[in-house]
Amino acid sequence: MAKLVKTQVMLAVCLVFAVEQYSVAANAIERNCILPLKPDWSFFSPLIFSLDGTLISTESVSDEAEDITLAVGDEVLLSCAPNYFREFSSEKVLRAKCKKDKTLVVDGQDKNFISELFCEARSIEEIIVPVRGCPSNARSIEYGYTNPVNSRSYILGEACYDVKRGQTLFVHTKIRSGTNTVEALALKTANNAEYFRREHPTSRYKVELNKALNINDHAERFKGVFGNKNIPKIEARRYVNEDLLTHKQYQSVLKLAWNYQIVKDLSLLENFDNLVDDIADLDAKEVEIYTGAHGVLSLKDKNNHNVDVYLKENRFPVPKFHWTVVRSESRAVAFAVFNKAQLTD
Incomplete structure (x- = not known):
């Protein structure tokens, strides 16, 4: 009997100790x-x-x-x-x-x-500067941030987009490095704390793009062109999505206007997602990508005529295809993903 009581006492002590330890841990986490x-x-x-x-x-x-x-x-x-x-x-x-x-x-x-403690504007800033390969009639930008301690500015990537036409021509960024340091994952760095204090794009283009992507607005317009039963399903995804961000704190990149790509029937573009997954999983010392859109998608209207698909009148085209070039050291490979399952041209 004494042995049983002793065992019960020991169990009670252990239980109290466990509860106290759990409480301490819970408080620490909280x-x-x-x-x-x-x-x-x-x-x-x-x-x-x-x-x-x-x-x-x-x-x-x-x-x-x-x-x-x-x-x-x-x-x-x-x-x-x-x-x-x-x-x-x-x-x-x-x-x-x-x-x-x-x-x-x-x-x-x-x-x-x-x-x-939030910012009045995004902490990843973009500035209008010349970018190699971007035509003079398009807008070219660099985006990145400045380190407040070492006063160095990190240019994470660059982009080129046609504001008048409403289409991103290309995006260039680095997505992988063997060292994975902030310096190595930037396209370039500048010993200048004022680097990003230059002319910035206004929010006008982003506002206009968001309006164009409104499902109710463009679906209503498409009814008159394609008929009620053949309205194309238009969606948006990102050129640089979360899987391609080199740091979790770079969330602001997801909001930048040039980072939106217009697609038809996103659910049919499984190859697009597979491509991004494969790029993100590449085992290479250094990986850069160039990615963008080309052309205008043409579909049959309700009268069986080919018509180019724009979200607005001759603006914000649905691209014929999206392209990506993956470069690692001296090697490069290109991919194209078309915006419709069957090609007729």
Whole structure:
């Protein structure tokens, strides 16, 4: 009987100890700062750096993580440069300390990361500059950011798009490096903290593109051309999607206007997704891609005549095909994905 009582006491002690350990662990996890990189599509997250200027990664959490985890007391730099914070309108860079959850301490005051520490504009900026291969009647840009500690600017990629026609001609970016350092994953770097303080594209093109992609608007127009039963299903995807981003903090790239590609029946373009997956999985020291669109898709209208498909009158064409060139060191291979299953021309 005494042995049974002793065993029960030991079990009770172990249970209490386990509960206490669980409680301590739970409290520790609860108190960590979890900073979401994209709580919603309208959120402009600052870039988050350690005090030594290292862009903090999410890879230590999981490959799918879309937030930054900080321990209580960790200090970081939040950067909107070359833009400013919405709540701190004269500040481009803030020093912050993790308190708990989504609360950071800035200048001695508690601030919610989502509602009080967002940028007035994206932290990945784009500037209008000449880009090799882009015709003079098109707009050429570089995009990237500036490190607030070493004052170096990192150009992540470049793009060329025809604003008048409404079509991206090409995008050029690096997606892989053997070292995977920030420097190696940039197309180039500049020892200039003011590099991205030049002329920026306005938001007008993006607004016009979003209107053109409105399903109700173009579907109604297509009814008169193709009839009620043959309205083409038009969607949008990205040239550089999340799988091709070289850092989880580069979410702003997904919002840039030239990064939208217009496709017909996305569900039929399985080869497109397979191509992106294969590129993302390449085992190579260094990989760059050039990708873009070409031509205008032609379909039969309700009178059996060939008509070119535009989302607006002679603007925002549905491309005949999308192309991608993958380059690794001295080798390159090209792919084309057409916007319809059967070709008639």
